[in-house]
Amino acid sequence: MGRIVKRARRKSPIAFHYCHNGELPYIGQFPFPDIFYRDTIMIQNRYDFKLGICFSLFCLMVLFFLIPDHVGSFTEPAALMPVLTTIFILLLSIILTIQSLNFKMKIRIKSEDSHKTPTPSLLSVMAIMIAYSWFLDYTGFLLTSAIVMFVLFWVFKVKDLKQISIITTVTLGILYVSFEKFLYAPLPVGILIENLLD
Amino acid sequence: MYEILIEAASVSLTVNNLFGAALGIFLGSLLGAIPGLNGTMAIALLIPITYTWTPLFAISMLVGCWKGSVYGGSISAILLNAPGTPEAAPTAIDGYALTKQGKAGKALKMALFASVTAAIFSDSLLMLVAPPIAAMALMFGPAELAMLIIFALVVVSDTGSGSQVKGLMSTALGVLIATVGLDPITTQRRFTFGSLELDAGIGLLAMLIGLLVMSEVLIQMEEGWKDVKSRGIKQSTNPADQRVSWQEFKSCIGTIFRSSCLGSFCGALPGVGSVTAAFIGYDQAKKMSKNPDEFGKGSLKGIAAPEAANNAVCGTSLIPLITLGIPGALSAAVIMGAFMIHGLAPGPMLMQEHPATIYGLFMILIVSDFFMLIIPLPLMKIGQWIISVPRSYLFPIILILCSIGAYGTHQSLFEVKVMVLFGIFGYFLKKWGLSPASLLIAFILGPMIEVYIRQALRISGGDPTVFVTKPIAGFFLFLTLLMISWTVYKNMKNKNSNRE
C-alpha cells in the first residue's frame, strides 16, 4: 500500500502533504497505520474544492462589502494592506480550487470513518463554550464556570457525581484563591449577581 | 570593579533572592505547563503584588517566572499538543510526535537541556557584551526592521504545513486578521464593527489560547470520541526512551548553538520577540539538516532548535532594557514595570547609579539558569502522569482554564469571547488542512511589516529605494530573494527528478 500512496504524492504534492495536526505524514510507520493516509487524501481533497470556493466567496465579500464599509476606499493607505492580503488569499483559493479539480484520485477506497461532519457532542461543546462566554458577563465567573463544568462533564459522560463535585470545587477554588486572595485581581462577578448582592 | 562584584554578590546571592528566583521558575513553569494559562499573564498579575518586596527579590522572581514559563510552555506542547505559550508552538510539532511514539520523557528532557544551554548562552552575552549589542540593536530602524521581518516571514511561512498553497493561505489569513483594530499610522478604524474593544485589535494571547489549545481539545475530542474515556497515550517503559543520552545531546549541539545565536539576536531587537525566534530556529534546523524528512516525525533537533531559540530571547531582551530603557520583548516590557515600581528607572544611567543591583541581577540570572535544570523535574513527572489521565476528566478543566487564561492578562471578558471564537475557528482550520501556527506567526509579523514599511516610507519622504540603499535593509532583502529563489530552484529540481 505504501507504494501507491507514494505515487499519489508525486502526482499531487498539494493534496497529500497535510494531515490536520500540522504533522507531516509518516508513511506506514508507527503510530499511523496506512489506512489513516487513505482517508487523509480523500478528505483533504474533498475539502480543498469546497475550501477554495468558500474562501473565494469570502474574499469577494471582504473586498466589496467589508472593506468599503469598515475600512475605507481602496485608495486610502489604511486600506492598502487589507486589500492586498485579500486579493492574495483570493488568488490562492482560486489556485486551490483548480488544483483540487485537476487531481485525479488513483485510490478509491470507501472511507468508513465519520470524519465528514463534526459529531453532535462536539457541536454541543462548541455551543456550550459560546454560551459560557456570553453568560460570563451576567452571572460571573464562579457560578457560570461551575455550571459549565457540570454540563461539560455530563457531555463527556462522566457520571460519578462525587468526583465531579470534587474536581469542580477544587479547580474553581484554586483559581478563586489565587486570583482574589493572592494576586488581588478580582474575578468578574457578573451584572446579575452584582445587582442581587446589593 | 572587584568591590562592585563582591558587593553585588553579597546583596544578590542571599537565601531570600535565590528563593525568589526558584519560586518564580516554579510558578512560571507550572503556569506555562498548564494549557490555557501562561507566563505573561502570571508576570502581569504578579507585578502589583511585588510592591512591598525588595527590588532584587521582586525582579529575580519575575525574571525566574518568565524563564520558567518559556520552558513550561513546551511541557504542554509536547504532552498534549496544546502549547501553553505562543513560543512553544513549533516545539509541539516534533514534541508531540515523540509523545505519540511513547517517548515523552526524552522530548521533555531534550527541551529542558536545550533551554538551559541557550539561557546560559544568552545571559553570558547580557553580562559580557551588553553595550555593543545594544548599539547594534539601535541600528535597526523601520526600514531595516521591515526587511528583517519580511525575511523572517518568508522563512517561517512553510512551517507546520506541507502544502505551499495552504501554508501561504494560512499566512495571509493571519495578516488579514491582524489588520483588525486601529490603523497603526492614521488611527483609522479597520473591521472594528462598532466595538470599542476591537479598536485595540484582537488580543494575541486570547487568540493563541483559542487557536492552539481550545481547538486541540476539540480535535482530540473528535478523534478519540468513541473511546473518550479510554486512558491517554501509553508511554514506553524502556528507560532509554525517557532520557537523553550524551550522544543524542551532542548531535544537537550545533543546532542549539545556532538557535541560541538566533534567539539572542531576536531578543536584542525591540519588538521582534521570542515567537519569531522559535519559528526561525525550527526552520533553520530543518533547512540545515542533512535529512529534513525527519522533522515532524519526532526529531530531537526539531525540539532542541525552537526551545533553544525562545529561551535565548530572555537574557538578551534585557540588554536594551538595561542599557537604553527599551524592552526587547513583551515580558521584558512588563518586567520594566517592576524596575520602575522599585524606583529603578531603566536606561543608560541604571548601570552607573545602581551597579550593585544590576550585577546582582546578572548573578541571579546565571544561578537561576542552573535552578532551571532541577525545578521543572517534578513537573515533568506530574505531566507524564497527566497524559495517562482519561481525557474526559481533563478536557472540561482545560476548557475552563482556557477561559480564565484569556481573561487574566487584560482582565477582560471580551477576550474570553475572542478565545472561544478562535477555538472553533482553529478547529475548522485544522480540519481544512490550514495551519494555525502559520496563521499565528503571520498575525504577529504581518502588522509589523505594514507599520515598518509605512514608517520607513514616511521617513524617506515616499522614496522606496531606502530598502535597498540602507546596507542592513539591503542585506536582508538580498537574503529574502536568495531564499525565495533557492526554494523555487529546489522545487523545480524535485519536479524534474520526479518526472524521470
Place this chain on the structure above:
Amino acid sequence: MKRIFFSMLGVVLTLALCTSVMAADYPKKPIKLIINFSAGGTTDTAARLMASKATEVLNQAVICMNKKGAGGTLGVSEVARARNDGYTIGTCNMPAVAIIPQIREVPYKPFEDLIQVCALMPYEYAILVRGDAPWNTWEDFIAYVKENPGKVTYGSVGTGTTNHLVTARIGKELDLDWRHVPFQGGVKATAALLGGHVDVINNTMASVVSSVRAGKIKALLITSENRFSATPDVPTMKEKGFGFSQISYMSVVAPAGIPEEARKMISDAFKVAAEDKGVIKSTGKLDLHPKFMDGKEYQTLLESLAKEWGGLLKELGVKVQ
C-alpha cells in the same frame, strides 16, 4: 437529575460563601480603580503608588485593575459604563476625553457620562534630540529646519496624541516643512531617536530622563507648562513665545452621577495621597511630579482644551471620521 442539581448547588454555595460582603457607610466595600494604561508604565506606577496611600486614608482597599488600549479610551469607557455608586473609578488622560472623541466615535460622551473627580499629576513633555545632534538650543534647531525644508523628520507616540498635535502645531505656527512619523508608543519612538532614524521626537520626560542624564538625549524645549526639574536650563514653550502648551494630567474619573459624598471622599483621599511625602519621594525617583487639582477646575480646563484642539484637528492632518 435531582442529584446533579443538589451537588451543583453545593458547589455554588461553597464558592458563594467566599464572597460575602460587610455593611457600613461609604466606602463599605473595596473601590475599583481602572487604570487606562498597561501595568508597569508611568501612569500605572504613579496611580498605584497613590492608590495605596488612598487606601490608608479611606480605610478601605482601592483595588487597581489595568484596562489598556486604544489611546486610553478602553479603560475610560469601562468607567463610563460602570454603576455610579462610587465603587468604580478610573484614571484618565487628556486625549481620551478631549481629543479622541472628536476623531472617532466612542461609546461615551466625555463630558456628560463622566465627571472628573480630581487631577493628580501633570505629564511632562519635551522636544528631544540625540545627544550628539549639532543643535544645542531651540533656535539652532529651528534655523536648521528652515534651511533644510522637507529633510527633518519628527517622531511622535502615535497619530492624534498630544505629542503629535503639539509638535504639528509648532510646525504650523513657525511654518516649518518637516515630516511626521508616528510610532507605536514612546518606547519605539525613543529607540528610533537613539538609532538616528528620526531627527527629533516629542515624548514624556519621565521615560527618557535616564538617557538625558547620561547625555544620550538632549531636551531642546519643554512643551508642558513648567520647567523640568532634571533639566532646569531648558526653556518652556511659553518662554519661547508660543500661546499654547501640551497639557495633560493623569486624573481620576467616575461615572456621572456618583453620590456627592463619595466624590468628595475620593477626591480628599487622593489629595492626601498626591501631597504625601512618601508618595512624592517614590514618584520623584522616577521623575514624576504629582500635583493636585480640583476636579471641577480640571473639567473646565478640559472643555477649553477640547475646543482648542478640536478646531485644529483637520488642519493638522488628522483624519476625522
